[in-house]
Amino acid sequence: MRDEDELDRLIDKLTPEAKVRLLTGADTWRTAAEPAVELRPWVMSDGPAGVRGPSWDERHTAVLLPSATALAATWDEPLVERLGSLLALEARRKGVHVVLAPNLNLHRSPLGGRHFECLSEDPELTGRMGAALVRGVQSQGVAAAAKHYVANDSETDRLTVDVRVGERALREVYLAPFEAAVAAGVRVVMAGYNAVNGRTTTASSLLTTPLRTEWGFDGVVVSDWGAVRSTCETARAGLDLVMPGPEGAWGDALLRAVERGEVPQEAVDAKVRHLLQLGHWLGALGSMDRPPSRPRPRPAAVRALVRRAAAAGTVLLANRDVLPLDTERLATVAVIGARATRTRTQGGGSAGVFPQAEVGLLDGVRGRLRGRAEVVHVPGPALAGPPPALDGTLCTDPDSGAPGVLLRILDADGVELHAEHRFCARQLEPELPPGAHTVEIRAQLRPRETGTWTFGIAGFGRMSLRLDDRELLNGDFARETDDPALIHVMPPVRTVTAEVTAGTLPLLVARRELAPDTGRAVIVGAAPPVPDTDAALDAAARAARTSDVAIVVVGTTEDDECEGRDRVHLRLGSDQDALVRAVAAANPRTVVIVNSGGPVELPWRNEVGALLLSWFPGQEGGAALADVLFGLREPGGRLPTTWPATLADAPVTNTSPSDGRLDYTEGLHIGHRGWLRAGRTPAYWFGHGLGFTSWDYEELSGPPELTVGQSFAVRVRVRNTGPRSGREVVQVYLARPDGAVEYPRRWFAGYAAVHARAGQTVTAVVHVPAKALRHWDERAGRWRTESGPFRVLAGRSAGDVPLSLEVALRAAG
Ligand code: BGC
16 A cells, blocks of 8 residues: 555645546546546445446346355355455456445345345354355455445335434444455445435444454445435534446535535545555556456366356255256156256346356256257246346347348437447447437347237336237336336336237337436347246146156246336246145156245245255356255355245344335344244254265363464364265354353354265364454444353254353453
């Protein structure tokens, strides 16, 4: 970092106008440049599952990693760190300086719409995984951005919600992962849209204390996109950079506020200093270039790493002697479900990228069994949700005949200003030449099924949809939201149906007028006729009955798990429960793969042969799942979040503000802590996950006595009692049943993964930091640690802790 005097000299060189100009983005993703101090712009991009780069363009593909729940499910920090550095290399390839990840908000409610994008329900696990990702990203000279500071744990009314949370829960639960990210050296923190305890986070004193004063954060605080709606309040707070730009609530308004003395000049100078410091770190200041990064690994190595990560995050919830499958004993395998071909590799919203290539489960299984066994695919009932965006699998560009669509930009008289071939009809940021008035997408459909097709168009304002000479839709659709992600990335889909005959080549023409403030996005989708459900279930059962094993993939739809809205239920929908039941009744050797980012209800979970969670597994998902199914890799995952049997059982669910307020009345007790306090049993506990072997927990040993403030280690002896080598994630929880203050019934404090051969005994050493025993004293406004006895528990999940010991904690001094 440059020394303080030098930074002072640079700041002195800037006029008040120049300083203020630096504090708002130059466009959607870039910061402003300032030649007077040789500051070049830097580029930010979402994260967290891949680096999209500064445009939403399907021609600019990205490596797609498993989504955050899957990463946390690995309980493997070195692996997550490697994936972080892969993200950074992607960022370097795309000219990106700051990756807008990790998302450190918590799985407070299973209904949280961005659940898939957050790591876990637990502050400690989230902090560790988040810190690993930060270290990995930043190891290659790319900054990570910890978001969304803070308590931005659900999506309903996310721009206005005022989260009411007690000081103790705020410190111990919601701020804790950010504290861990700052300790790991994170260079950027993103302030969320929401308010906390009456103050919007972009104007909150939390941006100063604890962030800068207690934790020593010296990086840049950036606003979430469009989160800043006031000038003085936010400028006086610890926020440094308003995104996107160039318009925004600061600019000239901030300049005038400084002149009037409403915002101190020192506050502006401090922001500029943070930006210059980060510019220096990024190699965007002065004559120095970006420091070189590690060379990019070969594409095959990248794919192998992403595949390994997806297998490592796959959680085996139940196995009744079905997995792993032995290829030698299989003649026919049935792969069932629409998600077997359209495996959902990522969640929806700003995190979305255009993956290089995606391996669905069916491809993965076929790849593994080619030449060895027959693979039969039956799609089962159609999935609900909006029709998928058109692409080369369903249509061609009517101009060139190439797979894809023709994108045209028209002026007010309908005259073409620009036309280009595109691979798909999900166009979020088409280039707009001067005079642009209408975006048009033309597609020559190549239907293979006759019947009632569903067509969809997404966007705001005047839109129309024609199929040859049939007008399917024409209307004005008012924008009913201010949420930038809903306007620009996932506008609502309007659907219509029309009869289509297989073998014809109908021309679909979709148009959207570009009224001010309606965004640029237009997405056109189509879905073939929905098969009769009973017939689809019969076909699935028949295939299962005549196969040696049936693999069923079920999952959520684009409507279920997405940024910008919360879920309203946890059901699978689309007759997927009936599908599993029909298949399991036909063949006891049924393996179910759940393709979702967060919890869903699995009412048949005790009736199937084996149950795997794939999460949103990233681009190599299908190949990784095949590795697990056929025993090439052990399913490495453990649940990063407690999985309820039904939504009604979950102790914390509420995501709907009342009178604008969302009360976190459960205090410290989210996730497994809430279940333990309520005395309820979930379907699967936090930490649960099976490998292909079994383990005995034999002995726990640790110090009988400690002094307040001391970190410690415990040793857990485990024995591999099964037939194969394996990896076990040994977890440690703490409890203080006789404490003078309130504590969770028990809380997660650390873990260690061990490997052992069949029959081998190994010892896991689990380190517990001293801070695991501290609590926030609200009255004194500081951390305290109570002396007295506490218990250490060790086991395989929050609900299964067979070993325990007592430790006496002595007061210090
Ligand atoms: C999301 C952020 C994201 C930003 C930029 C916002 O709507 O909340 O997570 O980084 O958009 O895409």
